[in-house]
Amino acid sequence: MTIRSNPIGVFDSGMGGLTCVRQLVKLLPTEDIVYLGDTARVPYGNKSPNTIIKFSIQNSLYLLRFKIKLIVVACNTSSSFALDKLKTIFGIPIIGVIEPGVKRALELTKNKRIGIIGTNATINSLAYQKKLIAAGSAVKVFAQSCPLFVPLAEEGWIRGRITEDIAKKYLAPLKNKNIDTLVLGCTHYPLLKSAIAKVMGRSIRLVDSAEELALDVKALMRSKGIASDRKIKGKIRFFLTDEPYKFKKTGERFLGRKLESVYPVKENEF
Amino acid sequence: MTIRSNPIGVFDSGMGGLTCVRQLVKLLPTEDIVYLGDTARVPYGNKSPNTIIKFSIQNSLYLLRFKIKLIVVACNTSSSFALDKLKTIFGIPIIGVIEPGVKRALELTKNKRIGIIGTNATINSLAYQKKLIAAGSAVKVFAQSCPLFVPLAEEGWIRGRITEDIAKKYLAPLKNKNIDTLVLGCTHYPLLKSAIAKVMGRSIRLVDSAEELALDVKALMRSKGIASDRKIKGKIRFFLTDEPYKFKKTGERFLGRKLESVYPVKENEF
Numbered sequence: 001m002t003i004r005s006n007p008i009g010v011f012d013s014g015m016g017g018l019t020c021v022r023q024l025v026k027l028l029p030t031e032d033i034v035y036l037g038d039t040a041r042v043p044y045g046n047k048s049p050n051t052i053i054k055f056s057i058q059n060s061l062y063l064l065r066f067k068i069k070l071i072v073v074a075c076n077t078s079s080s081f082a083l084d085k086l087k088t089i090f091g092i093p094i095i096g097v098i099e100p101g102v103k104r105a106l107e108l109t110k111n112k113r114i115g116i117i118g119t120n121a122t123i124n125s126l127a128y129q130k131k132l133i134a135a136g137s138a139v140k141v142f143a144q145s146c147p148l149f150v151p152l153a154e155e156g157w158i159r160g161r162i163t164e165d166i167a168k169k170y171l172a173p174l175k176n177k178n179i180d181t182l183v184l185g186c187t188h189y190p191l192l193k194s195a196i197a198k199v200m201g202r203s204i205r206l207v208d209s210a211e212e213l214a215l216d217v218k219a220l221m222r223s224k225g226i227a228s229d230r231k232i233k234g235k236i237r238f239f240l241t242d243e244p245y246k247f248k249k250t251g252e253r254f255l256g257r258k259l260e261s262v263y264p265v266k267e268n269e270f
Numbered sequence: 271m272t273i274r275s276n277p278i279g280v281f282d283s284g285m286g287g288l289t290c291v292r293q294l295v296k297l298l299p300t301e302d303i304v305y306l307g308d309t310a311r312v313p314y315g316n317k318s319p320n321t322i323i324k325f326s327i328q329n330s331l332y333l334l335r336f337k338i339k340l341i342v343v344a345c346n347t348s349s350s351f352a353l354d355k356l357k358t359i360f361g362i363p364i365i366g367v368i369e370p371g372v373k374r375a376l377e378l379t380k381n382k383r384i385g386i387i388g389t390n391a392t393i394n395s396l397a398y399q400k401k402l403i404a405a406g407s408a409v410k411v412f413a414q415s416c417p418l419f420v421p422l423a424e425e426g427w428i429r430g431r432i433t434e435d436i437a438k439k440y441l442a443p444l445k446n447k448n449i450d451t452l453v454l455g456c457t458h459y460p461l462l463k464s465a466i467a468k469v470m471g472r473s474i475r476l477v478d479s480a481e482e483l484a485l486d487v488k489a490l491m492r493s494k495g496i497a498s499d500r501k502i503k504g505k506i507r508f509f510l511t512d513e514p515y516k517f518k519k520t521g522e523r524f525l526g527r528k529l530e531s532v533y534p535v536k537e538n539e540f
Binding site: 039040041042046047048051147148150151152154155157161162165166169242243 | 309310311312316317318321417418420421422424425427431432435436439512513
């Protein structure tokens with residue numbers, strides 16, 4: 001057993017990160033994955049930076065029990081506030097969901113006018129805005145928080161008049177800004193992609209952070225020589241700090257397939 | 271100083287309980303109140319019974335530091351799952367938000383057909399349904415969870431097409447049941463009362479649990495001889511396990527007046 005066979009650790013505040021697992025499995029089917037959903041304390045989006053950092057450290061420590069070779073912070077709020085801190089604490093590669101989306105948006109934009117949507121915490125952290133602007137002074141960034149998108153996605157109301165009306169209300173300020181690229185800065189938002197695309201119009205390129213993240217994880221593991229070299233399908237395990245109502249049903253919508261191997265996190269291990 | 275001068279302790283998972291504080295202040299203006307909002311772990315509505323019980327015990331222990339004379343569990347989810355447990359643990363009077371609303375609904379209904387709306391956890395706990403039915407076999411109860419109502423209230427979208435469309439979608443099954451009384455089984459819902467009333471129609475009586483709770487607190491304190499006998503206005507203090515984005519602004523909408531005396535809960539005290 002070399003480090004190549006060790007699992008990838010993924011954590012999120014809840015089930016949003018399953019959209020990242022979905023893309024990881026698609027791109028890297030032979031990797032083992034251990035997912036931690038901090039469903040007892042979800043959501044992180046309305047909590048303070050210090051609390052988010054504390055929770056993110058606890059989540060990482062839990063995943064390290066599984067001899068993981070890499071940590072994926074599959075939560076925009078944690079990536080905004082805690083990624084730098086985690087990198088100073090832990091000795092293994094750590095990758096968040098923000099940089100992959102930022103990189104892709106900068107590749108796609110032609111007019112250098114980029115929109116970003118996310119939770120209150122992500123938008124107010126300015127994490128995306130700072131990283132996008134750092135790429136060059138010519139870039140203009142327009143940000144909008146969309147607090148109802150997460151409960152809409154979890155409720156499964158992914159299309160229809162209510163969802164489109166809410167999307168129209170949130171996205172109207174961005175539509176007036178002549179952006180050509182919009183970053184979905186929350187792991188829940190890929191579920192609402194078609195409603196968002198409908199409101200924004202076909203000419204706007206949407207960046208799905210989960211897709212970009214998976215590509216970056218693949219590249220990072222290659223460069224470090226830690227990608228799985230097995231031929232068999234990887235094993236995926238899901239650990240939850242609490243089992244919320246409807247997790248399985250909603251989770252399957254996020255993951256795009258059956259949710260098996262779901263375990264509770266034991267109190268004394270966390 | 272007698273026990274009469276001691277404060278009333280109130281806890282909620284977040285800011286919803288402020289609608290209860292609003293009614294308590296209105297009815298009992300000379301009482302001191304200590305409010306604990308567990309904003310670091312909000313919401314409780316999607317968590318498991320054991321987790322909700324654990325959090326509720328921690329919240330009660332924190333409030334007991336203030337020599338409170340009574341605990342108000344101003345959270346439907348906690349009242350559903352943890353009230354009985356709290357009563358077995360703590361030696362002071364404890365009152366939840368469910369029984370006052372249930373009592374009032376039973377007084378109001380003429381056709382014995384009662385609707386109840388709340389979070390997933392409250393509805394699935396069957397706490398309201400069991401208590402309503404226990405009052406007499408002739409009572410028929412129709413329950414509906416409305417997960418988007420809480421984020422709508424927190425976003426401040428309390429009227430308009432989106433809110434009414436969402437209310438229509440959730441309440442349609444209840445409208446078909448010929449109920450004459452509807453219990454608002456979540457402390458956030460009083461903010462949406464006018465939209466709910468518009469959808470349900472004028473003939474349906476809405477029961478606001480916060481109002482009924484305040485009446486029951488008053489009666490309970492009188493019967494126990496612990497009501498304040500001062501003539502001066504009470505002091506209200508708010509403690510939060512985390513300071514979420516927008517708490518003050520949103521909290522003031524719930525409380526119906528300026529939010530002053532807001533303090534963080536110290537890590538080592540919780």
